[in-house]
Amino acid sequence: MPTNRQVLFAISLISFALIGFALYLQHAMEMRPCPLCVIQRYLFLAVGVCALAGAIGGKIRAGAILALLAAIGGLVTVGKHLYVIANPGFSCGIDPMETMLNKIPTAEYLPWLFRADGLCEGATDAILGLAIPQWSAVWFVVLTVLLGWVLLRTSRTGRA
Incomplete structure (x- = not known):
């Protein structure tokens, strides 16, 4: 059975790999990220950094x-994204959120x-049958479950 530290390293690796895949889709496949996609990138990055810092430190x-809080934030964000896709008249296109995000340093x-x-609402291109936001939801659920499992194990054993 993997140690909690190994699980956190794996979570970090998964999070950074997902950001790498998003960059591949953006630059090689020319899929432009929307504001909700970018927020999800920040949250995957937060999950990865927090998990890595916890494992190393x-x-x-x-x-x-901290990683679990970021993953839950990701679930909320991707939930809104899936709502936008399911309701095409409700868009977050060029709006104050995009302007604000693009002004962050x-x-x-x-x-x-x-x-x-x-x-x-244009993030509907499918990869292996699921749209990118659906894959994001799957991965945020996986990361949330893994982080919950780590926390449950640490509370039961009382050690890392």
């Missing part, structure tokens, strides 16, 4: 709690990663 519980200094210039 030996603060398993703290890292897992990370978007200004790393536009290739954090610039939002797509339409949320």
